[in-house]
Amino acid sequence: MKNDNLDKMLNLVDDKYLDEANPENIQVRQRSNKSLKWSTIALCACLVLLVLNVGILIPFLNRSDDDPLIPGPDGENNVIIEVPGNESLEWDASEPETSVPSDYDEIKSVIDALWELNEVKEEANDEANKDLSDSFEDEQESIGKQEQGTIEPTTDNQVDGVEEADIIKRTSTHIFYLRGKFLSVYKIDGASTKQVSSYAFGGIIQRINERIKSSYEEEKKEGVIDDSYASSYNWEMLLVDGGKTINIITQSDAVCPHVTIISLNVENPENISLKRVVTTLGKYVTSRVVNNELLLFTTCSSSGFFLPQYNDGNGYKYLPKDKIFVPDSGVYSTNSYMVIQRLDENTLDINDAAAFYSYGERGWRVNEKIDTMSSLNEEPIIYVSKENIYITRTYRVTTNWGRSVSKDVTEITRINYTGSSFSYVSEGYIVLDGYLKDQYSLDERQGILRVVTTIDESGYDEINEKYVTTINASIYCVSINEMKTVGRSTYFAPNGERVRSVRFDGDYAYVCTAVVFTDPVFKFNLKNPYSISYVRTADISGYSTSLIQLGNGYVLGIGYGETSRTLKVEVYKQDGDELISIDSYEVENAYFSEEYKSYFIDREKGLIGIRVNFNSYATDKQRYILLRFNGKSLNEHLNTTLTGDTSLARAVLIDGYLLLFSDTQFKVVSVGFFDDIFTN
């Protein structure tokens, strides 16, 4: 127990102090000359005092424990920033325990107490955080009047009807591409497609950062949000309101992490105007648009206990007590919240909000039930179906049934959002062995949540006296009403293999596992979730980082070949009791992005587009490759230059022209017309 307590304490030490004390960073220090100098002077003084018969112990009687043994810099006072109103609670550890003490109850009582404390302050919301829209002037390069068309799909959404944000969106007449702090607008016109306007929003971001900064300085707050992992350019957008509005979601870590949504009127795409700007505290995780509502997921964390907030356009407000949920799994791994807001897609007015304690980003060991925090899933993985939101977190626990086993587990909580407000039931969670690869590891169908995890366990085998690590994969079918497992296939992969990609397609699931550069691909039949069966490929070189269902039972894998420098695209199909490779395409010395949204996928025409760098940053080595699967073979159809970041490349196919976008280039290529592959 003693060591446990110590371990707990030491695992709570800030990274900045660990970094400072890292033995690797410290050059062997020489005793400072200053120290020697003062030692010499002190020695001489002592001798003089001795000679003068004065007690030399006197100066030491008042010596403080703080006195440095050698002169050194004073400890720096860390400048910490507090989110307005984000008070920390002084917890009195000597307080008598409640009659029925439990972690859950204690946390709830702290939330209640904090809320009561802060409730009255709501009236005094600071002006700085009110709706900022009126204070900005449009920064628009206007060319002329042009009517907007209707929304056309560009993003390959995981769930039909649940729109995901991306850096490209389009209507029937225009394409919008987010290039850094500019929204570029292209008018679709075949080979003559060109940029017709742009909207710069960097000034808005800057003004908000300055405003938040000055608000903090004025209030001289101390405290709370850790911004070490905030990203400055994780920006994307959603096209809503029948193509009349674009909501750009930006993340900034200036002063403290905050998310700003810039709503633009794009009814006339060549004369864009600002509709509204809304800022909320925290880090952006993801967003969706469903049924005219924008679901915004953010996380916030703090070194002290705090209440989550949201900005309703009239300043920050605390979430009502009944909207702050504490998971009753009994595991509180981080002092953080996942905040989910439902906004009107057109006005950005808040319809509902909820926060989930300890569902934020990876953090600290807070609860004894957690052995070590998993180093995985730095950002929470979220899956949104048409009716439910699934939020997840991964942590590592130790069990001791005969032998001590330490393993990763993933807790998944279901939140229903079909009503006018979030509906969460306390028992609406499940804890499964393993960790998730990404959002594609989850899928809901006909009342069953299907989940694929990588198992990561380690323990000491006392019989054979050796330390054993197990890496493998499992698939689970979970009844969403009870959140109970109804079917599973565990440890199905060869030992040592992790899940590299997952894709669900109706009653089937495709899973690729690998150690390094050799994989099988599995096809699971989940028609009967109580009885799962599968077929698999033989071991083949490489592994897929993305699996994509093509239709007609074909599945496409994009990933690595024999080495990390080989791009391999492969098509699989079930043949009897086996999953077989139909054809593959490989190129050597190729670097590509694993960002799924950077791939162009046209299932009807069997087209796959990928931005590739050929072992060099020379312009002619930066290529865009278009492949076509014709039902039998996979062939290269286009290989053209396209510069820029591989993860930011996007493509749109319109009337025989492939429109290529990147952060540095726009290009139109005639590729001709293609038949649908599965019509004949």
Next chain:
Amino acid sequence: MDDKDIVMLYWQRDERAIYETDKKYKKYLHYIANNVLSSDLESEECVNDTYSRAWGSIPPNKPDKLSLYLGKIVRNLAIDRYNASKAQKRKGNYDLAYEELSELIGDDSLSSPADQIALRDAINSFLGSLPEIKRIIFLQRYWYNCSTRDIAVKNGLSEINVKVSLMRLRKKLKKHLEKEGIVL
């Protein structure tokens, strides 16, 4: 090669990532593991497990500070392994360092989240109040589990200075925790 480039190799699934990590951090990781395990062979295995963990977790992670990221993994792996086979071990730095702190420690479990939150604030405010050199000495002893001799050499101090410093720091921490109402 700097950390960013190594992390990029992990993201590109380039096996050179392991080679470069090993080249740059093997000694450091071995040092942390060995301070807990006091066994070269087991520390070596722990370091290899750390590479495997890093390969499996980058991506999705993109650590800003690779040394700390790997350091935390190897420390936790080493402690896991140490606890799993504790009976067979002779006393190493890990035990000795903890014995020194034992005067602060009670047998009660720190189970409530409120305790944990208070503890986290307390330890970090304690560290924040120290002069840099004291903070370094404290963490090198109790987080990195370095020997007092090593700490002395690395910081240009005599070993007796380090020991005296640590003794004072323990007293100071005890006072600080008591003041914060925390009984470990």
